[in-house]
Amino acid sequence: MTTSVSRFDMDAPDLEGASRYFERRAVQGLMDGYTWTGVVTPLTDERGATWGARTTTHDAEGTLRQSVYVLASHRGQGHLSRYVAATELPFVTAPDCDLEAYFTKRGVPYVVSGRFTTTREYRAIERHYGSRKAARSGVDYMSHIDEGLGVLRHFNASDAAKRAWCLHPLVQGDTDLAESFPYLQEVTDSPQVLALAMEYRNIANAYLSHREVASTEEIALGPLPDVADMLRADKVQNYKDFLLHHGQTHPRRESLDRYFRLWLERLNVSRETFVTLFERLQVRPEKVRLGG
Numbered sequence: 001m002t003t004s005v006s007r008f009d010m011d012a013p014d015l016e017g018a019s020r021y022f023e024r025r026a027v028q029g030l031m032d033g034y035t036w037t038g039v040v041t042p043l044t045d046e047r048g049a050t051w052g053a054r055t056t057t058h059d060a061e062g063t064l065r066q067s068v069y070v071l072a073s074h075r076g077q078g079h080l081s082r083y084v085a086a087t088e089l090p091f092v093t094a095p096d097c098d099l100e101a102y103f104t105k106r107g108v109p110y111v112v113s114g115r116f117t118t119t120r121e122y123r124a125i126e127r128h129y130g131s132r133k134a135a136r137s138g139v140d141y142m143s144h145i146d147e148g149l150g151v152l153r154h155f156n157a158s159d160a161a162k163r164a165w166c167l168h169p170l171v172q173g174d175t176d177l178a179e180s181f182p183y184l185q186e187v188t189d190s191p192q193v194l195a196l197a198m199e200y201r202n203i204a205n206a207y208l209s210h211r212e213v214a215s216t217e218e219i220a221l222g223p224l225p226d227v228a229d230m231l232r233a234d235k236v237q238n239y240k241d242f243l244l245h246h247g248q249t250h251p252r253r254e255s256l257d258r259y260f261r262l263w264l265e266r267l268n269v270s271r272e273t274f275v276t277l278f279e280r281l282q283v284r285p286e287k288v289r290l291g292g
Helices: 015-032 079-086 100-106 120-129 141-154 159-171 174-187 191-206 225-245 253-266 271-280
Strands: 035-044 050-058 064-070 091-093 110-112
Touching (some): 015 035, 015 064, 015 141, 064 091, 120 159, 141 159, 141 271, 225 253
16 A cells, blocks of 8 residues: 655644644544634744744534644744643644643643544545645545545444545555555454445446436445445535536536536435535635734
8 A cells, every 4th residue: 555645744834834734634624523714823922933823613513612833943942831821712633633641731621623533444545645636626635535524424424434435545446446455454444344435336436427327317326325425425525626626617517517416316415415515615714814
């Protein structure tokens, strides 16, 4: 299996790098129902030098929480300790930030988003995709996984469906399957999860977008509800990207638009539901706010 560089820059030197980090974390946070405000605020010391950045997000219950990024060259100078002692807004962090013990020791209120990222399946696809991006749109490949997990959350999908969703790019194409086959015992410990990923491959590959589908009756979903949820994640996420990046320019835009609409109808995803998810999946950074 391939191993790629992480898309999260843990050592960003400037505000721009910290903002990119926050944006990618916001996409990842979709799996737990977080909604990013898109606002990044510089944090400065008494001399006016920027030592870090703060952003805020609403959790699934609507509680506002914050995250802080200390710039690489300003670490080890006590900035974070002074900041957390002076703020009352609760924090949200991720498992790989290694801040849980730090917050707990200081009695800082916090929650952890993205516990699912510690699963074997998520780690496998994260290693595989790393920081790679789609050639046309420039979107991180991992955004397909994270946004799909957000869709699966909306439909109350099972843990097995979410884990299989992470695996599907590793087995969907013939080349992918051949490359992954020797390592399947490393990417999942569940026969059910592997079976879901393979059944997803079976159905999805039978109806790739170059195939003309005349009606919803032609689309066979198979016997497993978890696979139908995975297909919902795929079609909602792909249709969202199609509309944003290719809807006005793709030479086959009319047939592709019809293809996605037929799939959503077959999967019982209403137009209202798609519009809701279309908006939710668009993680938009706002202007960086100076001061405050």
